[in-house]
Amino acid sequence: MTFSEHLLQLRKAHGLKQTELAPHIGISWRAYQTYERGHCEPQMSTLIALADFYSLSLDELVCRDWPKEPEE
Known part of the structure; x- marks a missing residue:
């Protein structure tokens, strides 16, 4: 998911x-x-506001899988 x-x-x-x-995120x-x-992609301050609004981590908000398995 993007x-x-x-x-x-x-x-x-x-x-x-x-x-x-x-308005909730300014x-x-x-x-x-x-x-x-x-x-467009939001600025860091907007990402933080969105994550706080939805009670998510930034990784969860941007659909980042962490930690990734090391590549061999």
Whole structure:
């Protein structure tokens, strides 16, 4: 799952509209929309706000599998 897909899934699971979520994380809904569509990536401060809002770690928020098995 991509980061943008995950944002969409999280928002819908919480029953929120983009216009409802954006103020909680301190951005405009148009800025949020670009993240959900995969057109831009958020700044670190926005990632932290999203992770805090959803009670996730940054790794969970950005769909990062950690730790990865070392490559041989």
